[in-house]
Each structure stands twice: as C-alpha cells, then as structure tokens.
Amino acid sequence: MSEQTRAETVLADAVRRSLDGCLRAPAFRRSPKLAAFLGYIVEEELAGRGETIKAYTIATQALGRADSFDPSNDPSVRVEAGRLRRVLDEVYADEGRALPVRILVPVGAYRPSFESQSAEIPSREAVSRESTIEEVLPRGEAARGLPGPAAVPARIPAPPALRPSPRAGSPLFENRGQAVLALLLVLIAFLLTIEIGLQIYIITQT
Structure with a gap:
C-alpha cells in the first residue's frame, strides 16, 4: 500500500x-x-x-x-x-x-x-510551437489548420529625396519672378554706370 x-x-x-x-x-x-x-x-x-x-x-x-x-x-x-x-x-x-x-x-x-487526472500540462516545446504558429496565423486560422498569409517583411524607409543637380541645358531661372528681378538689377546697374560716367565728364570739363 x-x-x-x-x-x-x-x-x-x-x-x-x-x-x-x-x-x-x-x-x-x-x-x-x-x-x-x-x-x-x-x-x-x-x-x-x-x-x-x-x-x-x-x-x-x-x-x-x-x-x-x-x-x-x-x-x-x-x-x-x-x-x-x-x-x-x-x-x-x-x-x-x-x-x-x-x-x-x-x-x-x-x-x-x-x-x-487525464488533463496534462502542455510541454514547453508544445507551447513554444503553438506560439510560433499564432505569430504567423490569426488565432482562428491556426486552430483550423488553415494556411495564413505569408509574412510581410518590414518596409524599409525610402531615402530622403535628393535635390537634383543642375544639368546642361536646364533653364537658368526656375520661375519668371526670378528672371524679372535679375533684369531689374541689371537695368539699375546700367543706369548707375551712366550716371557715374556723366558725373566724371562734368568734372573733367570744369
């Protein structure tokens, strides 16, 4: 006994x-x-x-x-x-x-x-295997033994966009406003040159 x-x-x-x-x-x-x-x-x-x-x-x-x-x-x-x-x-x-x-x-x-008691505690290996299955399959599909969607790899972030370098033949100014501003600056410089030239001529004649 x-x-x-x-x-x-x-x-x-x-x-x-x-x-x-x-x-x-x-x-x-x-x-x-x-x-x-x-x-x-x-x-x-x-x-x-x-x-x-x-x-x-x-x-x-x-x-x-x-x-x-x-x-x-x-x-x-x-x-x-x-x-x-x-x-x-x-x-x-x-x-x-x-x-x-x-x-x-x-x-x-x-x-x-x-x-x-017939109920047994699941072995560590069985628990690990079940957890691995549930990570790939939804719980309902894992229980029915159905194949789940393939694992999707993590999306790699795209590198930041690089500013394109100017190429030969590309326009000098990106928009019309920049072109007008440049033209005005050239005109002002031309007028200043004329005025300075007149001042010099007057001084030399006196």
Missing part, C-alpha cells in the same frame, strides 16, 4: 504532490483545520492504515479534540468533512486541474480515494 493507493494503481509520490498542491491553495491556507483533516486522512491511507480512519481518530489526531470526544454526540467531524468536500471541489475546479491526482472524500465516509 505504500507504493500504490487504494482502488487505483496511482503512485504515492503523485498523490503526495497533489496533496501538497491542494494545501498550497488559498482555500486551504485560510483553514488550517481543513488542511490538517486532509493531510491526516491522505497520509494514513498511503501508510496502509485506511481502515483506522474514523471520526474519532480524525477528531483526536487531526482536529485537536480531547480523547473524550464522542462522535455519536458531536457531529463536528461530519460537518468538517462536508466543508472539506466543498473546498476540494473548489480547488480542483481551478488550480487543482494541473495536479496529477484528484483526491476525493466520498460522501458518508472519511477514507479518501484517488483518481488520476
């Missing part, structure tokens, strides 16, 4: 890992009494002493009751067993789904039974 549990060929090591996982759950952390109840009955069953699990032994060895405890007059163990079943259901509906063994306390009894 130390290597296998009652009713199923479940390894005791897997049962203890599941027990530890349950006791770490918030529901059991909030209730040390229920944690002691569960730990006691599981360890007794694994040790081959399942037949001795009774209301009296649970009360005196797990719940801290006195040796004078009388289960026929005190229903506290039955009440705690009911709470224990509800908390186990709560744990296995959440974080306990990842545990290898489900611990059960049948109604009307205190001896636990154990069931291997």
Whole structure:
C-alpha cells in the first residue's frame, strides 16, 4: 500500500504532490483545520492504515479534540468533512486541474480515494510551437489548420529625396519672378554706370 493507493494503481509520490498542491491553495491556507483533516486522512491511507480512519481518530489526531470526544454526540467531524468536500471541489475546479491526482472524500465516509487526472500540462516545446504558429496565423486560422498569409517583411524607409543637380541645358531661372528681378538689377546697374560716367565728364570739363 505504500507504493500504490487504494482502488487505483496511482503512485504515492503523485498523490503526495497533489496533496501538497491542494494545501498550497488559498482555500486551504485560510483553514488550517481543513488542511490538517486532509493531510491526516491522505497520509494514513498511503501508510496502509485506511481502515483506522474514523471520526474519532480524525477528531483526536487531526482536529485537536480531547480523547473524550464522542462522535455519536458531536457531529463536528461530519460537518468538517462536508466543508472539506466543498473546498476540494473548489480547488480542483481551478488550480487543482494541473495536479496529477484528484483526491476525493466520498460522501458518508472519511477514507479518501484517488483518481488520476487525464488533463496534462502542455510541454514547453508544445507551447513554444503553438506560439510560433499564432505569430504567423490569426488565432482562428491556426486552430483550423488553415494556411495564413505569408509574412510581410518590414518596409524599409525610402531615402530622403535628393535635390537634383543642375544639368546642361536646364533653364537658368526656375520661375519668371526670378528672371524679372535679375533684369531689374541689371537695368539699375546700367543706369548707375551712366550716371557715374556723366558725373566724371562734368568734372573733367570744369
């Protein structure tokens, strides 16, 4: 019985890992009494002493009751067993789904039974492969196994436009306004030259 549990060929090591996982759950952390109840009955069953699990032994060895405890007059163990079943259901509906063994306390009894859980945690390799597929395919298409669009390479930004260098034969001025301004400057320079020439002529004649 130390290597296998009652009713199923479940390894005791897997049962203890599941027990530890349950006791770490918030529901059991909030209730040390229920944690002691569960730990006691599981360890007794694994040790081959399942037949001795009774209301009296649970009360005196797990719940801290006195040796004078009388289960026929005190229903506290039955009440705690009911709470224990509800908390186990709560744990296995959440974080306990990842545990290898489900611990059960049948109604009307205190001896636990154990069931291997078929749900398995995906391996790291499988998770990595699924993540890689979802990066390329939309989630719906990846689930249906449909090919998705080919990966589009990142767009390389175009280099800034370069100012074209003047080529032979290109117009000297880019627009008419520049041409008119240049013509006015030439005309002003011509008039100034004439005026200076006249001034020089007048000075030389006097």
